[in-house]
Amino acid sequence: MINVYLVKTAAVFMITTSTIAIYTGLTPRWVATSGYIIAVALLLGSSYFGWSLLVFPVWVLVVSLSLLWERTAAVDRPPSL
Secondary structure: OHHHHHHHHHHHHHHHHHHHHHHHOOOOHHHHHHHHHHHHHHHHHOOOOOOHHHHHHHHHHHHHHHHHHHHHHHHHOOOOO
16 A cells, blocks of 8 residues: 555656756756656556556656766867857
8 A cells, every 4th residue: 555655656756856857957858758647657557557666766767867968968068158
């Protein structure tokens, strides 16, 4: 029973993070949009899918890698005038 609440809490976190990412441009839009889609799937079907516990850590990994990728790309760019 507690796993259901954990997954729903993770879905709410994904919605919040995706909203912030869209408004600030923190991550690419496809990452934020996928966060919305996965969060809705978790909210509606977390008790039916056994893989629902693994989706959140994978999404966090994708967001983290996209942030690191953007940071290294920004460091490699020459400064603009």
